[in-house]
Amino acid sequence: MLEMKPLRAIVLVLVVVVGQYASLASAAGPKVIIVGAGMSGISAGKRMAEVGITDFVILEATDRIGGRIHKTKFAGVNVEMGANWVEGVNGDEMNPIWTMANGTGGLNLRTFRSDFDNLARNTYKQEGGLYEEKLVEKIIKRTDEVEESGSKLAGTLHHSGQQDMSVMAMQRLNDHMPNGPSTPVDMVVDYYQHDFEFAEPPRVTSLQNTQPLPTFDNFGDDVYFVGDQRGFESVVYHVARQYLKTDSKSGNIVDPRLKLNTVVREINYFPSGVTVGTEDNKVYRADYVIVSASLGVLQTGLIRFKPQLPSWKIVSIYQFDMAVYTKIFLKFPKRFWPEGPGTEFFLYASERRGYYPVWQQFEKQYPGSDMLLVTVTDDESRRIEQQPDNQTMAEAVEVLRKMFPGKDVPEATEILVPRWWSNRFFKGSFSNWPIGVNRYEYDLIRAPVGRVYFTGEHTSEKYNGYVHGAYLAGIDSADILIKCAKKKMCKYNVKGKHD
Structure with a gap:
C-alpha cells in the first residue's frame, strides 16, 4: 500500500489538471x-x-x-475617435494603408489632403485676435531650419543610440530657445511641430528616431484625413x-x-x-x-x-512610452469661425503649453456639420479624461470666445471626448520614440x-x-x-x- 501512495498522488494531480x-x-x-x-x-x-x-x-x-481605429456617431456623422490620417503619402514608396484606403485596394475612401501651409495667418493670441503673419512665419521658418539641422546631426550619431538625445537638447544645441519655448506663440508653434505628431513634448522624444522620420522619408510628406462614413x-x-x-x-x-x-x-x-x-x-x-x-x-x-x-x-x-492623444469634437448651433481656402487649421497660443492648441474645421470633410475638432495630448489629455465633459466643453468654449472676441460664440450643444488612457483595454493612444x-x-x-x-x-x-x-x-x-x-x-x- 505504501508503494502506491506516490502513484495515487500523481493521479490526483492529473485529475486536477484534467478538471481544469x-x-x-x-x-x-x-x-x-x-x-x-x-x-x-x-x-x-x-x-x-x-x-x-x-x-x-x-x-x-x-x-x-x-x-484604436474606431468610428462613432457624433452630431449626425461618423467621426474617428482614434487614428484619423493616412500619414506618409506621395513618396518614393507606397504606404500599404494608402494602397488599401485609396489606391488599388478598392475601398476608395473619402480622403482629404491636410494643408498646414497657412498656420502663420491662422494663429490666435491668448486674449484674442490674430498674430501678425510675418511674425509667425519667422518662428516657423526658424523651427524648420532647426529641424533640418537636427536631421543632419542625427545622421552623424552612432547607430547604437548611445549618443542619442532629446529633440529639446538638439534645439538647445542650435541655440533655439535654449531655455525652452517661452512665449505663447513660440510654445504653440513648437507644440504643433512636435506634440501634435508624437503626443509628447520634445524633451522626451528621441532625436535619432524621429529626424528624419522614416514614415515621411519613405512614404512621402503628405497626410490625408479620412472623412469617410464607413470609417477608417x-x-x-x-x-x-x-x-x-x-x-x-x-x-x-x-x-x-x-x-x-x-x-x-x-x-x-x-x-x-x-x-x-x-x-x-x-x-x-x-x-x-x-x-x-x-x-x-x-x-x-x-x-x-x-x-x-x-x-x-x-x-x-x-x-x-505610451502617449495619449485626444481629439475633442464640439458641435455648435451655428458657425462663427473663418471658412474658405487656407483656414482648415488654426492655433491658439496660450501661456499654458498645450491648452486647447490645435483646432480644425470641417467644411470639406463634413459639410454643414457645424463642428470643430481640438486636439490635446499628454498631461492635458489625462487631466481632461478625469473631468466631466461639461467642464471640458466650458473650457473649450471660453478659449473660442477669447480667440474670436468680436463674434457671437454660442454654447456648444454636444461634445465627444475619447478616453483612450482611462480605458483598461488601451491605456493610451500610441507609443512614442x-x-x-x-x-x-x-x-x-x-x-x-x-x-x-x-x-x-x-x-x-x-x-x-x-x-x-x-x-x-x-x-x-x-x-x-x-x-x-x-x-x-x-x-x-x-x-x-x-x-
Whole structure:
C-alpha cells in the first residue's frame, strides 16, 4: 500500500489538471491564439492564413475589431475617435494603408489632403485676435531650419543610440530657445511641430528616431484625413474579410474563430504549449500565442504571464512610452469661425503649453456639420479624461470666445471626448520614440518568450505609432512565428546593441 501512495498522488494531480481543462478535453484546441483584434492582430492572422495556419482563435476584449481605429456617431456623422490620417503619402514608396484606403485596394475612401501651409495667418493670441503673419512665419521658418539641422546631426550619431538625445537638447544645441519655448506663440508653434505628431513634448522624444522620420522619408510628406462614413476601421475590415468568414448580405464577420467581448487575463506558457485564461473563466489551449495588446496594456497588470516574463522583456516593455492623444469634437448651433481656402487649421497660443492648441474645421470633410475638432495630448489629455465633459466643453468654449472676441460664440450643444488612457483595454493612444533606443530595443520588445509572441505598432522599429506600423508589425511577428511553427526554426537572434 505504501508503494502506491506516490502513484495515487500523481493521479490526483492529473485529475486536477484534467478538471481544469475539462472543456478542452474533446478538442485539440486551436494551433495559435491571437490576443487582440486591432490592426496588428488582424494583420498577423491574415499572414498566418496565407501560409495555411488556419487553426487559430482571435480573442478580442471589446465588442468590435479595429482597436484604436474606431468610428462613432457624433452630431449626425461618423467621426474617428482614434487614428484619423493616412500619414506618409506621395513618396518614393507606397504606404500599404494608402494602397488599401485609396489606391488599388478598392475601398476608395473619402480622403482629404491636410494643408498646414497657412498656420502663420491662422494663429490666435491668448486674449484674442490674430498674430501678425510675418511674425509667425519667422518662428516657423526658424523651427524648420532647426529641424533640418537636427536631421543632419542625427545622421552623424552612432547607430547604437548611445549618443542619442532629446529633440529639446538638439534645439538647445542650435541655440533655439535654449531655455525652452517661452512665449505663447513660440510654445504653440513648437507644440504643433512636435506634440501634435508624437503626443509628447520634445524633451522626451528621441532625436535619432524621429529626424528624419522614416514614415515621411519613405512614404512621402503628405497626410490625408479620412472623412469617410464607413470609417477608417473599414481598412481593418478589408484585411479581416480576406481570411475570416463574412456574411454575404450584411458584410459582417461571422467567423466563429473571432471571439469578441473576451478579455484575456492570464497567459500560461510551457515548453509544450500555452493556455490562455479569460475573464469569463474560460481556458483556451494552443501551441502558440501572439499578443497584440497595446504597449499601455502590457505596462499594466491586465494580462498576467505565468511564469513571469524574463527581466529583459519587462525592461524593454517599460522602456517605451505610451502617449495619449485626444481629439475633442464640439458641435455648435451655428458657425462663427473663418471658412474658405487656407483656414482648415488654426492655433491658439496660450501661456499654458498645450491648452486647447490645435483646432480644425470641417467644411470639406463634413459639410454643414457645424463642428470643430481640438486636439490635446499628454498631461492635458489625462487631466481632461478625469473631468466631466461639461467642464471640458466650458473650457473649450471660453478659449473660442477669447480667440474670436468680436463674434457671437454660442454654447456648444454636444461634445465627444475619447478616453483612450482611462480605458483598461488601451491605456493610451500610441507609443512614442524613446531616447537612446535603436534596433536592439525593438528586437527585444518584439522577441518571443518561449511560445509567446508579440506584435503591435510598438514593435515596429521604423513606424511605431502609425497604422501602417501596426499593419507591417503584424506581418513581421507572424513571420517569426511561422518560421518556428512550419520550419522548426524557433531561435530568435537578437544582435548586440553595438552590432
